[in-house]
Amino acid sequence: MNAPDEPVLLSDDRDGIRTLTLNRPHRKNAIDALLWRELADALRATARDDGVRALVITGAGGAFCSGSDIGTGEDIHPRHKLRRLSDVALALHELVVPTIAKVTGVAVGAGWNLALGCDFVVATPESRFCQIFAKRGLSVDLGGSWLLPKLVGLQQAKRLVLLADMIDAAEAHGLGLVTWMTPADEIDAFVDDLAGRLAAGPPVALAQSKALLNDGANATFAEAVANEARAQPGNFATADSGEAYAAFAGKREPEFTGQWAVPPPRGQERSDSGDRPRGQERSDPGDSTRSERADR
Numbered sequence: 001m002n003a004p005d006e007p008v009l010l011s012d013d014r015d016g017i018r019t020l021t022l023n024r025p026h027r028k029n030a031i032d033a034l035l036w037r038e039l040a041d042a043l044r045a046t047a048r049d050d051g052v053r054a055l056v057i058t059g060a061g062g063a064f065c066s067g068s069d070i071g072t073g074e075d076i077h078p079r080h081k082l083r084r085l086s087d088v089a090l091a092l093h094e095l096v097v098p099t100i101a102k103v104t105g106v107a108v109g110a111g112w113n114l115a116l117g118c119d120f121v122v123a124t125p126e127s128r129f130c131q132i133f134a135k136r137g138l139s140v141d142l143g144g145s146w147l148l149p150k151l152v153g154l155q156q157a158k159r160l161v162l163l164a165d166m167i168d169a170a171e172a173h174g175l176g177l178v179t180w181m182t183p184a185d186e187i188d189a190f191v192d193d194l195a196g197r198l199a200a201g202p203p204v205a206l207a208q209s210k211a212l213l214n215d216g217a218n219a220t221f222a223e224a225v226a227n228e229a230r231a232q233p234g235n236f237a238t239a240d241s242g243e244a245y246a247a248f249a250g251k252r253e254p255e256f257t258g259q260w261a262v263p264p265p266r267g268q269e270r271s272d273s274g275d276r277p278r279g280q281e282r283s284d285p286g287d288s289t290r291s292e293r294a295d296r
Helices: 033-046 078-093 110-116 132-137 145-153 154-163 167-177 187-199 203-216 221-236 239-249 288-295
Strands: 009-013 018-022 052-058 099-103 106-108 120-122 126-130
Touching: 009 033, 018 033, 018 187, 033 078, 052 110, 052 167, 078 110, 099 187, 106 110, 106 120, 106 145, 110 167, 120 187, 126 167, 132 154, 145 154, 203 221, 203 239, 221 239
Parallel strands: 018 052, 052 099, 099 120, 106 126
Antiparallel strands: 009 018
16 A cells, blocks of 8 residues: 555656656555545646646556445445545536556556546557446446547447457557557657657647537537637637738647637736726825836
């Protein structure tokens, strides 16, 4: 088991990419009560952090995640246990940044659905996958009932869930449940490159497109087109749109920031001293510098 001072979830930030590593390798990263809570908190923190441009979820010790840890008994109602899973599933699904599951070893039950909840799944040829719930006398959870039919169709989803067969990475890739399959000694570099490309993209436009694709699965064509029309002006209002054209004209790579580029109406610029329009700041007799700055 983990040492008392050893975290069950590791977090690393680098160049706009956050990596969350499930760190219970002695249990093949099965998720216990503490890890469920910490994972939900980490996903919510990622949602609030504008510095994060892409998220990678992986597991320590050669396994992705063997599911929820049912070997740790708790004297609470199962509804409260399931609430933890729902918190994680919703927090992951609602993230606006691109998400990648880096899968080595097994991804089983809730662990597999955690991977499927990401936008992309990268796995090694040795990876194995199973919707193990039926073999444990349980029904599917962590969003699998919503994710699987959309990814593979209803009949294949029923096959995977009701029979609970273990499948290899090649079959998962053929079904569209693995986006890329790469050798084990290359997966770290592959995911680093993929996350870097996503982090370098226009953050507002990527967030808009991700939401449109997620919502489009349940929309009519007319609704999808209307949603696209509402989203696009928000992209034109960022500096990224002009940067893309300038980079194309200059034959260079664009540098996207997602910053808002529309100036506020005249007379309504905000100062750093509060929410009042410039020229209407509350006076401070002991600080003339603030008024001078406001008059500039």
